[in-house]
Amino acid sequence: MTTVLLFGLTARHVAIADKFLMAVQQDDLDTVHGYLSEGFQPVTIKVEMIESLRNLLLLDAEEIIWKVRDLRGNQCSLLGTIKNKSKSTTDIWLGFVKEKSGWKVAAIEAPFVK
DSSP states (O other): OOHHHHHHHTHHHHHHHHHHHHHHHTTOHHHHHHHBOTTTHHHHOOHHHHHHHHHHHHTTEEEEEEEEEEEETTEEEEEEEEEETTSOEEEEEEEEEEETTEEEEEEEEOTTOO
16 A cells, blocks of 8 residues: 555544543543543543643644554554653553544553553
8 A cells, every 4th residue: 555545544543542641641531531432431540640741742742743554444553752842752552453533542652651
């Protein structure tokens, strides 16, 4: 699959990821919960995880660049870099799964995220 085609096919996933992370920054737990897959919801809505993600994102976050995208059937993953105003960076990975209600976050990996 060409890079241009892959970026076009994963544009909706990037939009979901950005909205999900914005909800985390705003401490909007209801919206955060709505973006999580059915299988991930019971395990993930832990204050510690949301707190860790929020701290990661609010440390002078300037932008998130989604540099690696992978789409395979009903699964998608995005690897991004959070760039801070101090020019330091932190990687974050989001895994998505397609459910009846649409694409949902099914996994998160980032430093200090429990």
